[in-house]
Amino acid sequence: MSSIDNFSDIEEFSAEDFDQDKEAKTYSLFLAAKESSCPFKKDNNVSCDGKARLGKIANYQQTETTKYFIGCDKYKQNEKWHRFINIKPEETNISLLQQLFSGTASIQELSQCSMIIPRSCKRKKCDMPHTDNGAVVRGEIIERSILSGNLIKAYFNKEILAEIHVSLNNIDKLRYLVGKAYKILHPFGQGVMGVYHYVSNKDSDLIDYVHKIDLFTNNGQVIIICMLPEQAKKLITLEWFQIDVSFKRVKGEINEFEINTYDSNYHLILSFCRHIHKEGVGCILADLDAAQAKGLGLALYDLDCKRNWETHLTFIFKSCIIHFQRNLHNKAFNVNTKNLIKQIPSAPSKEAVYDLLQQIRDTNDNGIKEWVDYYQQSYVLASLNQFISNIDPEIWLKSGSNTNYAEAAHSMVNREGKQLSLLSAILRGKRFDE
Numbered sequence: 001m002s003s004i005d006n007f008s009d010i011e012e013f014s015a016e017d018f019d020q021d022k023e024a025k026t027y028s029l030f031l032a033a034k035e036s037s038c039p040f041k042k043d044n045n046v047s048c049d050g051k052a053r054l055g056k057i058a059n060y061q062q063t064e065t066t067k068y069f070i071g072c073d074k075y076k077q078n079e080k081w082h083r084f085i086n087i088k089p090e091e092t093n094i095s096l097l098q099q100l101f102s103g104t105a106s107i108q109e110l111s112q113c114s115m116i117i118p119r120s121c122k123r124k125k126c127d128m129p130h131t132d133n134g135a136v137v138r139g140e141i142i143e144r145s146i147l148s149g150n151l152i153k154a155y156f157n158k159e160i161l162a163e164i165h166v167s168l169n170n171i172d173k174l175r176y177l178v179g180k181a182y183k184i185l186h187p188f189g190q191g192v193m194g195v196y197h198y199v200s201n202k203d204s205d206l207i208d209y210v211h212k213i214d215l216f217t218n219n220g221q222v223i224i225i226c227m228l229p230e231q232a233k234k235l236i237t238l239e240w241f242q243i244d245v246s247f248k249r250v251k252g253e254i255n256e257f258e259i260n261t262y263d264s265n266y267h268l269i270l271s272f273c274r275h276i277h278k279e280g281v282g283c284i285l286a287d288l289d290a291a292q293a294k295g296l297g298l299a300l301y302d303l304d305c306k307r308n309w310e311t312h313l314t315f316i317f318k319s320c321i322i323h324f325q326r327n328l329h330n331k332a333f334n335v336n337t338k339n340l341i342k343q344i345p346s347a348p349s350k351e352a353v354y355d356l357l358q359q360i361r362d363t364n365d366n367g368i369k370e371w372v373d374y375y376q377q378s379y380v381l382a383s384l385n386q387f388i389s390n391i392d393p394e395i396w397l398k399s400g401s402n403t404n405y406a407e408a409a410h411s412m413v414n415r416e417g418k419q420l421s422l423l424s425a426i427l428r429g430k431r432f433d434e
Contacts, residue, residue: 022091022092022093023093023096024128024129025091025092026092026093026096026097026100027096027100027129027136028128028129029070029085029087029092029097030097030100030101030136031129031136031137031138033052033070033083033085034051034052035125035138036052036083036085037083038050038072038074038082038083039081039082039083040072040075040079040080040081040082040083041081048072048074048082048083049074050072050073050074050075050082050083051072051073051074052070052071052072052073052083052085052101053070053071053072053073053101054068054069054070054071054097054098054101055068055069055070055071056068056069057069067087068087068089068092068094068097069084069085069086069087070083070084070085070087071083071084071085072084090394090398100136105136113126113128113130113139115128115139115141117141119143123141124140124141125138125139125140125141126138126139126140126141152164161174186198186423189421190421190422190423190424191421191422191423192213192215192222192224192422194421194422194423195210195213195224195422195423195426196213198423199213205430206426206427206430208228208229209226209227209228209426209430210224210225210226210426211225211226211227212224212225213225222254224422224426226426226429226430228430250420250421250422250425251420251421252422254422256425256429282316282391282392282395283316283317283318283391283392283395283396283398284296284316284317284318285318285319285320286317286318286319286320287319287320287323288319288320288323288324288327288380288383293313293317293379293383294309296313296316296317297309297310297312297313297317297379300312300313300316310377310378310379311378311379313379313382313383314378314379314382314383314388314389314390314391315389315390315391316391317379317382317383318383318389318391318396319380319383319384321345321384324345324384325342328341328342331367331371332366332367333363333365333367333368333371334363334365336363337360337363337365337368340356340359340360340363341356341360343356344356344357344375344381344384344385345384345385346385347385347387348387349387350385350387350388352387353381353385353387353388357372357375357376360372
């Protein structure tokens with residue numbers, strides 16, 4: 001087995017890969033804007049039928065920079081609520097976007113689409129850009145069925161087991177044969193020892209996927225780190241990722257952590273942190289679980305003892321706003337108190353945050369003192385508001401405000417099976433990642 005402790009020998013993504021990703025995002029932005037509707041309503045409550053157009057603001061915020069946006073071609077001065085889509089220059093090829101809106105873009109062959117979504121999803125259009133007669137369009141989502149054939153028929157050319165041999169009609173005999181085959185295939189079971197034995201085999205297909213198995217003898221816990229080589233390459237280029245726990249995949253007390261970025265690649269290692277090494281991951285987005293947050297803080301403290309674990313978290317940890325609001329919804333606070341609490345993540349300054357906390361404390365709602373005491377902790381408050389946080393402001397904005405990518409990844413990977421043995425979960429996880 002190999003351990004992913006040093007990434008110096010792993011090739012980083014090239015500038016060409018980055019440009020292709022930026023170009024794909026530009027196509028997606030153009031298509032989304034093209035199909036969006038303008039929210040403005042006229043005096044007679046008739047919706048605006050304006051089309052998307054590319055606009056710009058010169059000397060934005062009294063600087064020499066030019067700010068681009070997507071607006072409505074029927075906008076008139078002093079009319080509010082027309083379409084306005086902000087453009088992130090670091091993720092958008094402005095020149096290509098201008099050509100797409102003007103109809104002068106030279107459309108090249110785009111990458112083959114590999115979009116797969118759950119059958120329960122109601123989406124009708126593909127988010128990936130496609131070409132149709134030289135024009136960029138959104139592809140249609142087409143429902144397909146995957147028919148599973150009769151494996152008995154495929155292997156033995158028989159319809160049922162009894163046709164292979166009459167003894168197979170005896171359920172006890174069949175159970176014995178299955179158990180015997182299972183013992184040969186997995187002599188150490190499919191738990192932790194089974195995984196270790198499977199990976200130790202030089203012919204194992206998990207050698208390049210299971211990178212580390214650590215057993216902590218003081219508390220009996222075990223950590224298994226799994227990732228594909230391609231995911232390791234991607235990991236060292238990330239500025240931020242999301243992390244969440246999947247409770248259904250593995251049967252028993254073992255929990256599965258998934259770390260996801262925009263393209264839903266899975267990683268599970270926290271070796272590099274920007275605020276310690278001046279490079280690497282700058283933000284970890286997760287739901288505000290106190291035990292998990294402290295565990296991350298203590299791991300960072302092991303790397304740098306000059307700061308306590310809570311201070312470390314203010315440099316890297318960010319809370320999911322959806323989980324924050326969901327927890328608030330379950331509280332029996334007054335409506336006005338909840339409205340004050342909801343303003344904390346969007347408060348425009350550090351002073352405004354502390355002013356809100358004082359107003360919340362002054363409401364004297366039942367249980368509000370305990371709530372404020374918890375959320376006034378430095379790392380908790382910093383995880384909710386960028387002006388309290390020590391995370392780089394640009395990375396804060398890039399990383400989003402919720403763990404929806406991680407939640408979506410749970411749903412997708414759970415289709416591979418639930419309540420699985422540890423070995424089966426790892427094998428199916430590898431298949432899903434590939």
